[in-house]
Amino acid sequence: MSRSLVFALRNTKEIMRDILTLVFGVLFPLVLLILLSAIDRSIPPQAQMTLFEINNLTPGVSVFGLSFISLFTATIVSKDRCTSFILRLFTSPLKPSQYLIGYTLPLIPVSLLQTVICYLAAFALSLKFSLNVLLAVAVNIPVALLFISIGLLCGTVFNDKIVGGVCGALLTNLSAWLSGTWFDLSLVGGTFEKIANLFPFVHAVNAGRFALSGEYLSIVPELLWVAGYALVIGAVAVIIFNIKMKQD
């Protein structure tokens, strides 16, 4: 087994054995999905409020759930950095690229699993199965990479105490408020909507909604926003990680 895979396997175990992963990664988004579906059932059709309909809600909640992936990534990176475990790792023959692969790899299946669980729960709440659901799940892969990149960056820059606040509170709130999941951004409009559109979160949710509704051509421009952010943030994380590794 390659060194990257050995490191990835260790990280997978560290993440999956943390109770926070289960609570925030799976249970919390599920509770939100169920609650908001219940609210949707109470909204009279005359209100013409479609935001919490399961087709609109599921992509939003799945993206919100993925924001916790940043927390998991940042937590493991910063905990390693802030303890003497990093001395053991840095005096081993692992190379910088192997660290980054090792930190990133385990979170891709975790993200996929999280998305799949979210969609399975949505089936129980009236979402109809179609091949578009599979596409919506696949669309979340670049979104997961975006949140992993943010986690790598935060874990590299901040210590394990700050990471909880930045990724656990700030990022999850930011991604929720600016994603158009909980309220229609166009209803707020103005500067808020413009700012929200400059961030990748609303585009990540839109990509999932377009996938689910079969508007395939509309997916690409939305995903370009997500991929662009993921690439830039990922590159910055790699550069800073390399600098920190060589830092005295």
Place this chain on the structure above:
Amino acid sequence: MYAIKTEKLTKKYKDKTVVDNLDLKINCGEVYALLGVNGAGKTTTIKLLSCLVKPTAGKAWLMGKSIADDETEVKQLISISPQETSVAPNLTVRENLEFIAGIFGFSRKEAKKKADKMIKDFNMAEIEKSRAKTLSGGWQRRLSIAMSLISQPKVLFLDEPTLGLDVFARRELWRLIDSLKGSITVILTTHYLEEAEALSDRIGIMSKGVLKAQGSAQELKKKAGTESFEEAFVKLAESEVQL
């Protein structure tokens, strides 16, 4: 060939010289203790020798490999047991051991075999399935050292290995370090003078980044002209000249 050789190894942070023209020659299989008060430069010396920080000037070789030019080879030869216990908290004892063997390039089968040996040698059979974070400080330290040894290093750096341990756990680790003599070169940093005296073949006394004196405990007492090793340490550490 020396296990460790340094020539005028120097590390400066801005205007502060942390390690100053260090010349060391440490033989293979030797247990060498670095003694000094806080800020003497011991930990920085270990960081320099284990390629964690780059020297400002000077050179160093481990088993003939340069820390500047052969970093990957050096890292394959060394292992470090840091001051704080250094284990993966959510992994079991066995998983921690197999993980380290894996990142040093051993196959899964070899890693398992090596973990078996470490578990046997360190009497950890009872706790092999326990997660590291649930272990007592003494067991965690023991695991930490076992993790440092599983890659079969030629040079082992032990930074304050018995710090915070009770007297029984400390004695147990002493026995362990003693058993390594002759097979692995051990560089030990410690604040406990009796530990250095009991375990080391030679002791280097550092103060303000300078190696003030080195030799066996007996030789150092003789150099300082004192009866006790503690007195010798104080006298030599405070001395203005290198002895």
